[in-house]
Amino acid sequence: MALCLATSLIARRDFVAYDQLVRYKWWYQYGYMSSTGQCFDIGSATKQSLARFAKNQKDFANKNNIPIQYMDFLSNRDYLRKFNVYCSEAGAAGNGALMRLAPAPLFFYRNPEKAVEYAGISGQITHGDVKAYDACRFYAVLIVGTLQHKSKEKLLDKHSTMIIDRDALKAVNLSDDTDTTAAIYGQLAGAYYGFNELPRKWVEHVYAKRFIKCLSKWIVYEGENWSHNQIDNDNDDDQIEDMNSVRQTSENLRPRRDTVATCAYHIEAANRINYDDAIGYSPKMPQSSRRASTDISNNNNEVCVASTSVHASHSPPGKSVRRTSHHHIFDASSSKSTEHA
Template identity: 55%
Template sequence: MALCLGISLVSRRDFILYDQLVRYKWWYRNGYMSSTGRCFDIGAATSQSLQEFERRQQQFAIKYNIPFDQLDFLSDPHLLADFNVDCSEDGAAGNGALMRLAPVPLFFHKHPAYAVEYSGISGIITHGDLKAYDACRYYGALIVAAVRGETKEQLLDDNFYFKHETWFNNKKLVPEIMNIAQGSYKRNGGYDEGIRGKGYVANALEAALWAFWCDDGFFKTGALNAVNLGDDTDTTAAIYGQLAGAYYGYTNLPKKWVKHVYAHNFIMCLSKWILYEGQMWQSKSYTQNTSQLNFKPNSNVLTAVQSTAARGLAPNTKREYIQKPNAPLHQLTSNASRLPPNTKYPSVLYDAHGAALAAQPDASLRPTITAVPLGRYDPTRIGYTYTGAIHETKNYSDNRLRNPTNRSQV
């Protein structure tokens, strides 16, 4: 799901919740971005949210007389404004929202207030509990701080929240998450003192931070600490790895582990694209020179404004604890400058696969990009199927993802 989220940010060059849900659905139904070609180990909250998303898509297709197979490529902001992406049940507080988080704070790290708020919002579309929202906000802030060069002592400071309160728009964390932020995970006994890597988001957050706190300065030590807690081992380690990776950096990862990562070159290229597009986001996104978000005072309600769908949230969203910027949302997204070309369904279709990634042999920030006309996802493969200008269908299997360095497209 982290790959799905990262590709959404890169291909849309913005934070579009509808597109994120579409890609999660592709993973759920067709194994999109899965190392095995199928979805496995999906959580109950995520699967229920994606089923609800599919149900709403079907209703939406009927309402607007849009072919159902075209719904995954919607871009028209007026249509998206009428689609409520808040698909989670209230009370869903699993660790799945936290597990996939990293692309958001990495993309928006130059804009901490956006990074923190979008981190929280990225989770609530599948995990609607306020604890999941705040866990993602807090962890997103830690990742941003790590990327921006703060020391480990600063990251693990019991007063980290208060020292970065403006990043959180001065919105308090719920007590359970605030307790963790103030150091409840600092227990030398670890498992023996109650640290548990369970599926509950607060437990998972606490366990990942404990692993980071006692990793002795080595990524490998922390990852093993996380796994050895038992229970939901892979998720706990994945959450740990997001913060630890941001802090230690790629060169300090265990080389033997990196060597065996599936689609390593593809992931490296995607990472570069996330950083590149994130750095370019301000100039694309702002029509006026603003240095920070200005939220409405004394209001926690996300109200309906022009181009609400640029963020993918419907005007009648039930999430009362999400705040919005004063500036119109069409000024806060880059989508308006990237409208799709004229098609049979004007301004409705958007080829979410319009950018194919190609690995770079050097370490320069900007990767190369190749346009893929009329791209379509092939549900039988991990790769893509597209029809070219001469109507020649080309299939790219998962072998292109394994080693794309000597191929022109991925």
């Protein structure tokens, strides 16, 4: 889900809660951004919220005469403002909101106030309890402070640069919900120590590590652009306060690597979907020619190569199939999977 949040921030170039929920729904239904191609270990609070979100989409589509198959691509600002993105039951305070948090403060850390505000909202849309909301905001403060090189003497006292290895193992070995504990620890430790301090023996076994590293750099890049735009438009309060605003396409995106270029193509394709496309009957959904790219295959030690050009359909896949590639990085519109050469 952290990857879903990251791709939403990159694709929209802003915080758009509706788009985040769409991508979480894709993860739940189709395995979008999953290392296995399937959703696994979803929490009860998240599952309930995504079911509520899907129902809200249907109700909203019926009320506004929008074909349901276009609701995942809704981009009109007025409609996004009207849509209720708070889908959690009252008192739902699971750990899922905190586990996926890191992309939000990473994107907005140059504006601490917004970083904390959006971190809270990012959790609140699926976990409505005030404890979950406050926990996300508090943890965002720690991450932002770390990224801005603020002094955290009480937190870091007597810690060496090798502590990430020892403490991460200690966190995992606490038993109970070990993946949650390690994920929450890893966000703050990663922000403080940086990528170069990660144990090499761990990094080597991370699935799609180049893709994840690419997203990490890209989210910082887009966050910097967002920060500059906010400075240029600091008198536009409506734009700043609207959490569902959609950024316009940047003209200065210059991808340098094949993986980045693949991502860039999908961002450009996603931006072709405007309001008219979303509510019309002859949509122009994004289509993509899949490019060969390495280390994003679900099968270890294989290189995923696209043998044919696959075009996106007009709606997400109707079956929950095991995705063999994440070439469709910013949409779940492909009804086919790539083949391995």
